[in-house]
Amino acid sequence: MFYIFFDLLMSVIMLLSGIWFYRSDGKAAKFLSGYNMKPEDERKKHDEKSMCQAYGKRILLMALPFAVGIIIDIQYPGTGCLLAWVIWFVMFILLLMERHKRER
Numbered sequence: 050m051f052y053i054f055f056d057l058l059m060s061v062i063m064l065l066s067g068i069w070f071y072r073s074d075g076k077a078a079k080f081l082s083g084y085n086m087k088p089e090d091e092r093k094k095h096d097e098k099s100m101c102q103a104y105g106k107r108i109l110l111m112a113l114p115f116a117v118g119i120i121i122d123i124q125y126p127g128t129g130c131l132l133a134w135v136i137w138f139v140m141f142i143l144l145l146m147e148r149h150k151r152e153r
Contacts, residue, residue, distance in 0.1 A: 052129065053119050060116045063109070064085035064112045067108035070104050070108055078100060081100075094153065114136035
């Protein structure tokens with residue numbers, strides 16, 4: 050039961066964060082590490098609204114492994130949670146790699 054609750058909690062956190070980023074109208078850009086450290090004139094070159102929407106969609110997708118983990122944990126307790134974290138970690142690394150490539 051703990052694994053199901055934990056997966057549900059992580060899924061809700063990811064969903065709410067993703068929705069908040071997507072609907073922030075660009076105001077959530079100040080929470081993007083690295084971006085918030087850039088000078089004001091360099092930040093004006095970016096469309097913060099579309100950037101926050103893109104990150105919001107990405108965060109929403111990161112909720113999916115935990116939702117699937119709930120279903121798996123019903124049958125195989127703990128396996129879904131572990132699998133969800135592995136998939137989430139891979140998605141996170143891919144996001145970092147894409148961001149690094151884009152910043153070059």
